[in-house]
Amino acid sequence: xxxxxxxxxxxxxxxxxxxxxxxxxxxxxxxxxxxxxxxxxxxxxxxxxxxxxxxxxxxxxxxxxxxxxxxxxxxxxxxxxxxxxxxxxxxxxxxxxxxxxxxxxxxxxxxxxxxxxxxxxxxxxxxxxxxxxxxxxxxxxxxxxxxxxxxxxxxxxxxxxxxxxxxxxxxxxxxxxxxxxxxxxxxxxxxxxxxxxxxxxxxxxxxxxxxxx
Ligand code: AP5
Ligand code: MG
Numbered sequence: 001x002x003x004x005x006x007x008x009x010x011x012x013x014x015x016x017x018x019x020x021x022x023x024x025x026x027x028x029x030x031x032x033x034x035x036x037x038x039x040x041x042x043x044x045x046x047x048x049x050x051x052x053x054x055x056x057x058x059x060x061x062x063x064x065x066x067x068x069x070x071x072x073x074x075x076x077x078x079x080x081x082x083x084x085x086x087x088x089x090x091x092x093x094x095x096x097x098x099x100x101x102x103x104x105x106x107x108x109x110x111x112x113x114x115x116x117x118x119x120x121x122x123x124x125x126x127x128x129x130x131x132x133x134x135x136x137x138x139x140x141x142x143x144x145x146x147x148x149x150x151x152x153x154x155x156x157x158x159x160x161x162x163x164x165x166x167x168x169x170x171x172x173x174x175x176x177x178x179x180x181x182x183x184x185x186x187x188x189x190x191x192x193x194x195x196x197x198x199x200x201x202x203x204x205x206x207x208x209x210x211x212x213x
Contacts, residue, residue, distance in 0.1 A: 001026060001080040001212065002105065004087070006182055007113035009171040010120045010127070011197045012204060014136050016113060017084035019205045024212065027076050030084040031064055033134040034071070036160075040131050053162055056170030058088055058178060065095045072099075080108075088179045093186075110186035111208055113197035117172055124168045128157035142201060 001024055005013040014030060021028035035053060038046030045063070052059045068086050071077070087093040100106055115123075126139040130150035137144045137157060144150060148157045162171065186192040195207040 001109070002100075002107050003080070003082040003212070004107055004110040004186070005082060005084045005113065006110055006179070006186070007197060008115055008117065008120055008175045008179075009168065010123045011113040011115040012201070013084045013113055014134070015142070015201055016111075016205060016208055017082045018135070020082045020208065020212070023209065024080075024082075026080045026082055028084060028134075029068070029071055029077075029081050029086070030134060031059075031068060031086045031088075032084075034067055035059060036129075036131055036134075054167070056162055056167040056174060058174060061089060061091050061095075064088075065092055068092075068096070069099055087182060090181055090185060093182055107186070107189070107191055109193055109212060110182075110189075110191045111211065112183055112186075112192060112194045113204065114194055115197040119198060120172060121165055121168050124163040125159075125165065127160065127163055129160050130155050130157055 003020060003026070005017050007013045014032075017028045017030065020026070035046065035049040039050050040046070045067070048063065049059045058064075064086065068083075072081060087096055123138065126141070128137045128139060128144070128148065130136075130153065132155040133150060133153045135150050135152050136142070144157060149155070150157055162168070183192065193211045195204055195211070197204055199207070
């Protein structure tokens, strides 16, 4: 099963993608997590990606597409995957489409997690992220068991650099300009499903599980 998670920054794509990955036994692939892991390790890719991410801008398509195509070619993706944060532009979606077509494959579901902009800034300031394993928490809605410590790997949780309110506003602008057109792109393909992302985490997941079956 090949699934794409669409939605504004902070809509809950990562939170839901993790739950989907567990229930349906497919890898969770987040381009944002891949970039953050590279930034942490200080790789050349990380250094380049950081200059865009810190401003709330998209990392250029050439760089992002290559990383994604390399990742989905790995053996653990043979039975499918859940993509979180990719594609983010029409050209990225087209490259993915062409790559899948060559393999005789296609995207089964594109799930749009809908959350209005006014909810987003509030959510971001409360988010805490684990840069080691990619887990995401929220100080009020999804608190870790021990303060500032990841439940899964025990690492120190941090406020992401790009979660400052002024950067969040920029990310929202970029989302509306470059990513939102993908809703129509996948609607035309007949694979788009929409869920209300303002509901409780478990209720959003129940709606998604109903769609995926
Ligand atoms: P990325 O890491 O993908 O960030 P994003 O899209 O901005 O999304 P977020 O991770 O911020 O939010 P999310 O939807 O995953 O929400 P979450 O589940 O954490 O990308 C970062 C940057 O990398 C980009 O800006 C860009 O520069 C670059 N990049 C990445 N991919 C790229 C690409 N393909 N092309 C070019 N550049 C790329 O939830 C948010 C918070 O809300 C959490 O605290 C969570 O606990 C809480 N929460 C979740 N669900 C609920 C709920 N239902 N109710 C209450 N709280 C909730
Ligand atoms: Mg995320």
